[in-house]
Amino acid sequence: MIEFQHVSLTYEDKPVLKPFDLTIGRKERLVILGASGSGKTSLLRLIAGLIVPTTGEIKIDRKTISRPGTAVVAPNKREVGMVFQDLALWPHMTVEENISFGLKLKHIDKKKRHTRVDELLSLMGLPGYGERHINQLSGGEQQRVALARALILSPKVLLMDEPLSSLDTALNLRLRKEIVRLQETFGFTLVYVTHNEEEAKEIGTRILLMETLDYAILKDTSNKKRTIHE
Amino acid sequence: MTWRLLIFLTVAFLFTATLLPVLSMVFHTFFSHGNFDFSAYKVLFQDSSLTSFQNSLLLSLLVAAASTFAGTVLGIVLGKTKLPGSYVLVMLLTLPLLIPPYILALGWYEVLGREGFWGELLFGFWGTSWVLFCTYLPIPMLLSMLFLTQINPRFEEAARLMTGWPQVLRYITLPLLFPAVILSFLLVFILTFGEQSVANFLRFDVFSLESFTYFSAFYDFKTATVLAVPMVIVALLVLAAEQFGRHKHLWRFDTAYSIEKINLENTRIPLLIMILLLISLTVLLPLAHLFAEATDIHLWAEALTKAYQPILRSYLYATLGATALMVFGFFSGYLLTERMFAHRFYDAVLIFMFSLPATVTGIALILFWNTPYTNFIYGTPLIILFAYLGKYLALTAKITQNRLGQIPHSQVEAAQLAGANPFQVLRFILAPLSKKALLIAWVIGFIFSLRETTMTMLLYPPGYDTLPIYILTQMANGEPGMIAALSVIMILMSLLPLLVLGYFTKDPHD
Numbered sequence: 195m196i197e198f199q200h201v202s203l204t205y206e207d208k209p210v211l212k213p214f215d216l217t218i219g220r221k222e223r224l225v226i227l228g229a230s231g232s233g234k235t236s237l238l239r240l241i242a243g244l245i246v247p248t249t250g251e252i253k254i255d256r257k258t259i260s261r262p263g264t265a266v267v268a269p270n271k272r273e274v275g276m277v278f279q280d281l282a283l284w285p286h287m288t289v290e291e292n293i294s295f296g297l298k299l300k301h302i303d304k305k306k307r308h309t310r311v312d313e314l315l316s317l318m319g320l321p322g323y324g325e326r327h328i329n330q331l332s333g334g335e336q337q338r339v340a341l342a343r344a345l346i347l348s349p350k351v352l353l354m355d356e357p358l359s360s361l362d363t364a365l366n367l368r369l370r371k372e373i374v375r376l377q378e379t380f381g382f383t384l385v386y387v388t389h390n391e392e393e394a395k396e397i398g399t400r401i402l403l404m405e406t407l408d409y410a411i412l413k414d415t416s417n418k419k420r421t422i423h424e
Numbered sequence: 425m426t427w428r429l430l431i432f433l434t435v436a437f438l439f440t441a442t443l444l445p446v447l448s449m450v451f452h453t454f455f456s457h458g459n460f461d462f463s464a465y466k467v468l469f470q471d472s473s474l475t476s477f478q479n480s481l482l483l484s485l486l487v488a489a490a491s492t493f494a495g496t497v498l499g500i501v502l503g504k505t506k507l508p509g510s511y512v513l514v515m516l517l518t519l520p521l522l523i524p525p526y527i528l529a530l531g532w533y534e535v536l537g538r539e540g541f542w543g544e545l546l547f548g549f550w551g552t553s554w555v556l557f558c559t560y561l562p563i564p565m566l567l568s569m570l571f572l573t574q575i576n577p578r579f580e581e582a583a584r585l586m587t588g589w590p591q592v593l594r595y596i597t598l599p600l601l602f603p604a605v606i607l608s609f610l611l612v613f614i615l616t617f618g619e620q621s622v623a624n625f626l627r628f629d630v631f632s633l634e635s636f637t638y639f640s641a642f643y644d645f646k647t648a649t650v651l652a653v654p655m656v657i658v659a660l661l662v663l664a665a666e667q668f669g670r671h672k673h674l675w676r677f678d679t680a681y682s683i684e685k686i687n688l689e690n691t692r693i694p695l696l697i698m699i700l701l702l703i704s705l706t707v708l709l710p711l712a713h714l715f716a717e718a719t720d721i722h723l724w725a726e727a728l729t730k731a732y733q734p735i736l737r738s739y740l741y742a743t744l745g746a747t748a749l750m751v752f753g754f755f756s757g758y759l760l761t762e763r764m765f766a767h768r769f770y771d772a773v774l775i776f777m778f779s780l781p782a783t784v785t786g787i788a789l790i791l792f793w794n795t796p797y798t799n800f801i802y803g804t805p806l807i808i809l810f811a812y813l814g815k816y817l818a819l820t821a822k823i824t825q826n827r828l829g830q831i832p833h834s835q836v837e838a839a840q841l842a843g844a845n846p847f848q849v850l851r852f853i854l855a856p857l858s859k860k861a862l863l864i865a866w867v868i869g870f871i872f873s874l875r876e877t878t879m880t881m882l883l884y885p886p887g888y889d890t891l892p893i894y895i896l897t898q899m900a901n902g903e904p905g906m907i908a909a910l911s912v913i914m915i916l917m918s919l920l921p922l923l924v925l926g927y928f929t930k931d932p933h934d
Contacts, residue, residue, distance in 0.1 A: 198673075228595065241579075242585060244581050244584065268584075268588060269581075269584045270584060270585055270586050270587050270588060272585075274585055275585065276581075278578045278581070278582060280576070280578055282576060282578030282579050282581065282582040283582075284579055284582070284583075284596060284600075285579075285600075286599045286600060286602075291485055295583065295586060295595065296586035296587075299586055299587045299591055299595075343582070347586065398483050
């Protein structure tokens with residue numbers, strides 16, 4: 195469970211997020227829907243620990259992970275995976291090296307890493323792609339590699355920042371279903387950012403509408419309405 | 425005149441002014457009294473030539489490897505962490521690159537003297553290596569800092585979700601800095617290979633000095649030009665390495681990303697102390713000794729009285745050189761961006777001319793332009809401007825090319841649809857959008873022209889010397905205090921472009 199308690203964020207003296215409370219349940223699929231500049235990405239980065247709040251506290255499973263100006267728990271200790279909007283696949287590594295990087299840092303031996311990557315690549319519909327370089331992949335293939343990389347360490351929380359925005363409609367529709375299937379298979383909490391309402395409805399069990407510095411719940415399929423706007 | 429014709433004339437002028445003299449010089453080494461003759465090449469196989477060539481290679485390899493390693497680490501520490509006062513530290517570390525390298529050698533001579541263990545160490549391979557290491561350390565440092573702005577911060581963030589900063593730096597940041605490492609190594613290697621004023625002062629035989637000595641001391645032009653040929657070959661090898669590394673985007677910079685800085689916490693103070701120690705050792709110690717030697721106000725007055733003309737000429741030539749480099753750099757950058765006629769060959773020529781040791785360029789220009797018909801060039805400071813253009817145009821062309829490459833083509837097309845002709849596109853679209861790049865190109869051109877010594881020494885017409893040349897001549901038989909005062913003046917003169925450069929590099933987004 196992720197809890198935001200009176201969290202706000204300012205950047206270079208400009209308010210990005212004004213104080214809010216929010217609770218995201220375990221294994222929930224929360225979609226944050228909003229226009230560009232509304233602070234959606236900042237919300238994800240706060241959970242990941244890549245930025246810290248200006249005020250308030252963020253907790254995962256009742257443990258404080260961020261306080262004002264401090265990441266109490268480092269990003270790599272939060273058991274959080276993330277798919278970035280531009281995917282951020284490392285251009286100097288192969289597909290296998292990209293996906294297995296987290297395992298390598300945990301000193302998992304090469305054979306086990308290879309097996310795990312192969313499993314994930316098969317699950318993503320990319321068997322035999324391990325040796326390819328990132329620039330040899332199509333947009334859809336890159337997207338799946340980014341997803342595989344985010345899942346390799348079996349995170350409790352997966353953050354996705356408009357991962358399908360650059361794909362064509364057909365591929366976008368197919369991958370939406372795959373994301374839901376993967377979430378159900380792995381059982382992680384999904385926090386998904388998009389500006390596409392159809393995408394939000396298909397993926398989310400709850401949708402949070404975000405406007406610039408303002409928030410309201412648009413849809414709550416869990417019937418646990420929470421007011422996050424102070 | 426059409427736009428293409430103007431670009432063509434620019435290229436034709438540059439080829440005639442700088443490349444043709446080098447080709448002509450190499451061509452003439454194969455002939456003697458009108459006959460095909462290789463006998464002059466015997467000099468290359470003399471012990472002295474072989475030894476000095478080996479010395480130059482070893483020196484260049486050591487200085488390039490050491491400064492690339494240390495400079496890259498420094499660049500990461502200063503560009504990637506929240507170290508207090510990093511801006512001032514970068515400026516201090518950059519200072520040796522702005523002044524003629526022999527002034528740093530002179531400073532070390534003031535510190536260590538000639539006698540004893542340290543004095544003997546200074547005069548020779550290790551002393552020359554150390555001075556050139558200090559001189560060129562800023563190149564990999566600044567390049568690393570520049571290339572850090574080219575790394576998408578998302579790459580690091582993706583890794584930070586899996587590990588801490590040390591591993592992120594090792595597996596993500598450093599491999600992505602690889603182009604900076606290659607480029608730094610090549611640049612420092614070729615600059616060290618062509619540098620001879622430090623080796624000359626510290627009595628260490630290097631190959632470029634051999635050719636220089638045969639030319640200017642023995643007036644043996646044939647031997648001097650033959651000795652220049654291996655340096656042409658080394659320049660061609662560096663060019664080949666640069667072309668090989670082309671796919672690594674050695675010279676290409678896109679719009680800068682905002683660098684995510686590392687919070688150092690407990691290591692902040694120890695790191696700061698280490699860097700301050702390094703600055704003391706590489707910059708402050710030798711230069712402070714020069715300042716200490718020149719504290720007498722009468723010395724300053726005398727130095728300014730005697731050297732005011734070389735000082736003014738230095739600024740004048742550097743200003744003219746920088747302006748020519750900026751203008752021709754812009755045309756060259758445009759040619760390269762638009763991939764106009766023979767652009768790859770032209771690009772290779774620019775890099776080749778930059779890689780060519782200054783001694784070779786100087787000798788080639790003398791042999792080509794020293795004729796009764798071209799005395800209006802050879803007998804005037806125009807010849808020095810030709811030398812600056814030939815040697816440093818690659819730098820300003822690359823700076824402009826990068827900026828022009830970042831301007832969306834749609835902006836030019838929109839102007840064309842609005843009825844703008846090529847000159848109007850240049851005037852109203854490209855030039856204003858490249859304003860900052862042009863200013864930076866001008867500052868870089870100014871710095872390199874101001875500190876240039878070897879080519880100017882060979883080429884300056886009688887009565888047209890610059891301050892670096894004046895100091896060198898004073899070093900032969902002048903008063904130590906006077907030489908120190910002149911060196912301090914040179915350092916202070918170099919600070920002006922440093923301040924301008926600092927202004928432009930302060931914000932990594934620029």
